[in-house]
Amino acid sequence: MSTPLVEAVETVEAPDAPARRRRGWRSPSFLVGAALLLAVLALALVSLLWSPYGLDHTDPTARLAGPSPQHWAGTDRLGRDQFTQLMLGARTAMWIGLASVAVAFVIGVPLGLLAAAAGRLAENAVVGVIDIVIAFPTLLLAMLLVTVYGASTAVAISAIGIGVSAEVARLTRISASRVFTQDYVLAARTCGTGPLMILVRHVLPNIWHTLLVQAALAFGVAVIAEASLSYLGLGTPPPAPSWGRMLQEAQSTVSVAPWNVLLPGLAVAVTVVGVNLLGDGLREVLDPQLRQERQAGER
Amino acid sequence: MLSYLIRRVAWLIGSLFVAGSAVFFLLRVLPGDPAVTLLAVGSSPDQIDAIRHQLGTDRPVLAQYGHWLGDLATGNLGDSLFTQLPVLDQIAGRLPVTVPLALSAFVLSIIVAVPIGVFAAVRRRGLLGVAVSTLAQLGIALPIFWVGIMVVWLVAVQWRALPPGGFPRTGWQDPGAAIQSLVLPVATLTIAQGSVLVRYVRSATLDVLSQEYVRTARSLGYSLPRALWRHGPRNGAATVVQILGILLASSLLGTVVIESVFALPGLGSLLLASVKARDLPIVQGTVFLMTATVLVVGLVVDVVQRLVDPRLRGSA
Amino acid sequence: MTVLETTGLTITLDGQPLVRDVSLSLAARDRVGLIGESGSGKSLTALALLGLLPPGMRTSGRILIDGEDHLGAPDRRWRRVRGRTVSIVFQEPLTALDPLMPVGRQIAGPLRLHQGLNRSDAERRAIEWCDRVHLPDPARLVRALPHELSGGQRQRVALAMALACRPRVLIADEPTTALDVTVQAQILTLLDELIEETGVGLLFISHDLPVVAGLARHLLVMRTGRLVESGPVDDVLRRPRSGYARQLVASAAQVTRLARPSVHGEYR
Numbered sequence: 075m076s077t078p079l080v081e082a083v084e085t086v087e088a089p090d091a092p093a094r095r096r097r098g099w100r101s102p103s104f105l106v107g108a109a110l111l112l113a114v115l116a117l118a119l120v121s122l123l124w125s126p127y128g129l130d131h132t133d134p135t136a137r138l139a140g141p142s143p144q145h146w147a148g149t150d151r152l153g154r155d156q157f158t159q160l161m162l163g164a165r166t167a168m169w170i171g172l173a174s175v176a177v178a179f180v181i182g183v184p185l186g187l188l189a190a191a192a193g194r195l196a197e198n199a200v201v202g203v204i205d206i207v208i209a210f211p212t213l214l215l216a217m218l219l220v221t222v223y224g225a226s227t228a229v230a231i232s233a234i235g236i237g238v239s240a241e242v243a244r245l246t247r248i249s250a251s252r253v254f255t256q257d258y259v260l261a262a263r264t265c266g267t268g269p270l271m272i273l274v275r276h277v278l279p280n281i282w283h284t285l286l287v288q289a290a291l292a293f294g295v296a297v298i299a300e301a302s303l304s305y306l307g308l309g310t311p312p313p314a315p316s317w318g319r320m321l322q323e324a325q326s327t328v329s330v331a332p333w334n335v336l337l338p339g340l341a342v343a344v345t346v347v348g349v350n351l352l353g354d355g356l357r358e359v360l361d362p363q364l365r366q367e368r369q370a371g372e373r
Numbered sequence: 374m375l376s377y378l379i380r381r382v383a384w385l386i387g388s389l390f391v392a393g394s395a396v397f398f399l400l401r402v403l404p405g406d407p408a409v410t411l412l413a414v415g416s417s418p419d420q421i422d423a424i425r426h427q428l429g430t431d432r433p434v435l436a437q438y439g440h441w442l443g444d445l446a447t448g449n450l451g452d453s454l455f456t457q458l459p460v461l462d463q464i465a466g467r468l469p470v471t472v473p474l475a476l477s478a479f480v481l482s483i484i485v486a487v488p489i490g491v492f493a494a495v496r497r498r499g500l501l502g503v504a505v506s507t508l509a510q511l512g513i514a515l516p517i518f519w520v521g522i523m524v525v526w527l528v529a530v531q532w533r534a535l536p537p538g539g540f541p542r543t544g545w546q547d548p549g550a551a552i553q554s555l556v557l558p559v560a561t562l563t564i565a566q567g568s569v570l571v572r573y574v575r576s577a578t579l580d581v582l583s584q585e586y587v588r589t590a591r592s593l594g595y596s597l598p599r600a601l602w603r604h605g606p607r608n609g610a611a612t613v614v615q616i617l618g619i620l621l622a623s624s625l626l627g628t629v630v631i632e633s634v635f636a637l638p639g640l641g642s643l644l645l646a647s648v649k650a651r652d653l654p655i656v657q658g659t660v661f662l663m664t665a666t667v668l669v670v671g672l673v674v675d676v677v678q679r680l681v682d683p684r685l686r687g688s689a
Numbered sequence: 690m691t692v693l694e695t696t697g698l699t700i701t702l703d704g705q706p707l708v709r710d711v712s713l714s715l716a717a718r719d720r721v722g723l724i725g726e727s728g729s730g731k732s733l734t735a736l737a738l739l740g741l742l743p744p745g746m747r748t749s750g751r752i753l754i755d756g757e758d759h760l761g762a763p764d765r766r767w768r769r770v771r772g773r774t775v776s777i778v779f780q781e782p783l784t785a786l787d788p789l790m791p792v793g794r795q796i797a798g799p800l801r802l803h804q805g806l807n808r809s810d811a812e813r814r815a816i817e818w819c820d821r822v823h824l825p826d827p828a829r830l831v832r833a834l835p836h837e838l839s840g841g842q843r844q845r846v847a848l849a850m851a852l853a854c855r856p857r858v859l860i861a862d863e864p865t866t867a868l869d870v871t872v873q874a875q876i877l878t879l880l881d882e883l884i885e886e887t888g889v890g891l892l893f894i895s896h897d898l899p900v901v902a903g904l905a906r907h908l909l910v911m912r913t914g915r916l917v918e919s920g921p922v923d924d925v926l927r928r929p930r931s932g933y934a935r936q937l938v939a940s941a942a943q944v945t946r947l948a949r950p951s952v953h954g955e956y957r
């Protein structure tokens with residue numbers, strides 16, 4: 075779960091590849107990623123209206139049953155329907171993922187912009203803080219908070235949000251300061267344009283796509299973090315279902331009911347792979363802009 | 374170099390100070406009384422006062438803060454709320470499990486992932502290269518504990534080849550048994566860390582491959598692998614050192630989850646058990662030590678980077 | 690004897706031709722200039738002659754090296770001629786050199802690769818080559834890193850690397866464009882001296898007519914991927930046949946009237 079965001083890993087992808095860009099939204103990674111993510115999202119949304127069984131419905135006659143027409147994904151050792159749990163778990167994952175990314179951006183983006191816009195001293199200070207927060211991984215932060223406040227959804231969201239915000243701030247600072255040193259921004263500054271105006275007119279339009287890709291990757295990190303926290307018993311407390319806790323409960327019965335382990339793990343993987351592909355796809359789609367910016371940055 | 378080292382160490386001390394303060398303020402200044410939350414409902418006021426006294430929360434915040442920093446500086450992390458044993462001793466008792474686990478996974482993932490990552494870059498258009506990158510991407514997307522459970526199911530339950538978890542009571546007195554019980558945890562952590570490393574190494578290699586000096590080498594008759602061998606190590610070293618720093622830190626943190634999957638009595642399970650028992654001194658002590666380790670690794674990374682890249686040496 | 694010859698060389702990317710039907714030939718002691726505007730396909734042609742085009746580009750036609758067709762040959766066969774029969778010097782000497790390898794070892798590398806010299810012999814030859822390209826204090830300089838050298842010195846190192854294994858043809862792709870004018874003149878003088886000494890055939894690529902004319906005897910003019918003119922330098926300068934060559938000559942004449950280019954020698 076402390077997997078660092080594999081940011082910029084693919085930007086050097088094909089330096090020697092001729093300019094043969096797949097244009098528009100037809101990029102395969104974008105399409106596959108969007109499809110995977112939409113499937114999970116659909117599960118989560120449908121669960122608001124309907125699920126095969128109720129949340130606390132148990133079927134004592136069918137404990138640890140394999141997949142069947144009654145229980146599409148089998149049941150756990152209490153006889154709870156696993157498909158229902160998966161659907162509701164999707165809801166938890168999506169909600170905590172989105173909320174954490176929101177927290178991360180609300181903290182990280184202004185911090186990064188501040189660092190880029192401010193003078194050297196403030197920049198160093200903010201960079202220092204970012205470094206320390208990066209050294210302070212989400213998991214440890216969550217453990218600190220849970221010790222004092224007990225496990226809750228809010229604590230999970232805050233811990234993941236703060237943990238991810240450091241990476242968001244770092245990236246925002248780097249891409250924003252690249253814009254700040256551009257000639258046209260310098261020109262605007264000499265003409266007396268205020269910093270806020272520069273931010274709105276020049277910086278944000280130039281970095282939003284980088285941030286969008288980052289948001290996708292951060293969502294994946296948040297989903298894995300949420301699953302890890304619930305697996306350790308530090309996430310959303312019962313009865314709200316979560317993929318991580320499903321895995322924790324299924325671990326003890328893995329010898330008789332391995333499918334109970336398989337499905338929640340796949341659910342996490344599908345979500346994360348989906349969102350990573352979506353990020354790659356977005357990068358490809360937005361590439362012309364990114365490339366121009368990169369070339370401009372090299373000058 | 375010396376003045377850089379001095380500045381960098383000063384920076385580290387500053388960071389440790391900030392990290393220590395963060396741990397303190399997160400726990401004390403935010404609303405809520407730790408003493409109350411730490412105890413079960415219905416405790417007597419006397420009990421609460423006793424806990425307050427032990428935590429020092431009956432003193433003014435600034436005095437507490439000064440005390441905490443002073444303790445940190447002298448290497449005193451306090452005593453456990455429940456066993457009353459010094460936190461440092463408890464942590465030391467867990468290291469024989471956690472350190473071998475983290476270090477061997479770290480070393481193994483380097484041995485496995487670096488060649489694979491280079492291969493994936495050189496053959497990025499080939500079927501095998503694409504397959505390797507895809508597997509690595511999957512390895513990053515899968516939760517590490519899920520990988521652990523599947524490994525247990527396959528190796529311990531299906532094949533009955535190794536114990537599914539636990540660690541011998543006698544510790545390293547029986548090295549054979551100790552090593553046996555670490556094989557699966559190390560393998561799991563290696564899969565997780567290795568996947569991340571494959572991606573980083575692949576991207577660092579692609580970066581070197583795209584450089585003009587590689588084209589120069591080829592124009593002089595070097596084959597692509599030989600050109601990579603000639604220029605890759607020295608030019609990739611700085612990046613790789615940085616990656617290894619991240620990897621070492623995340624191997625250490627990965628042990629928290631891994632030890633939970635395999636029921637290993639290491640630092641991670643100490644931390645987790647203390648979180649659940651709300652043993653505040655152990656939690657903050659362990660968290661601080663782990664964070665400090667990450668920061669120290671960062672320092673080592675920066676210094677080594679300077680040593681391997683002479684271009685960095687001249688600049689400030 | 691002809692070392693390098695292409696006939697009907699065409700380079701396409703996704704079916705789009707970038708270079709069309711280029712034919713040229715080079716023997717030892719030849720001095721051929723290839724001139725054309727930016728993006729006309731000069732560099733692609735040069736890379737094709739060494740089999741180093743970016744992946745995805747397709748070639749057709751013939752590339753004869755010592756009479757053997759190398760077009761589409763496996764890398765193994767190309768490696769036998771690269772650096773030994775045909776060498777290239779690139780435009781940007783800073784990025785073309787490994788920033789972290791002492792320049793002496795960069796020159797020594799090909800000698801060890803092709804001639805099987807041991808390390809100390811190869812280093813000694815590298816020092817000799819530094820001397821031949823007039824680098825100051827060669828014994829000390831071989832231990833320097835590229836960023837510790839000036840731009841002109843780096844290009845001298847690149848020349849030493851390219852010539853170390855005694856190729857019979859040297860391709861120079863705008864080797865002086867990244868340098869300032871006085872240094873440019875020094876490098877051109879050096880290049881002139883080296884090709885006289887070694888008898889290497891030269892394909893000199895540039896978009897600067899006075900520079901090419903100062904060094905080459907035969908001139909090729911390229912435009913949008915095609916050769917539009919080919920002939921002895923004098924003929925092309927006096928009687929340019931294509932409209933584009935006329936333009937080039939006219940604008941160069943204007944510049945020379947303002948200031949004689951600091952190229953050594955005169956138009957031949």
Ligand SMILES: Nc1ncnc2c1ncn2[C@@H]1O[C@H](COP(=O)(O)OP(=O)(O)OP(=O)(O)O)[C@@H](O)[C@H]1O
Nearest residue numbers: 092093707726727728729730731732733734743896
């Ligand atoms: N890697 C590449 N991918 C796609 N197109 C390319 C690539 N390299 C070159 N081209 C295209 O091929 C054409 C010829 O390029 P080339 O580099 O040979 O020009 P040039 O004559 O060397 O120009 P210059 O004087 O600027 O160096 C250009 O239109 C360019 O856009």
Ligand SMILES: [Mg+2]
Nearest residue numbers: 731732733862
């Ligand atoms: Mg060119």
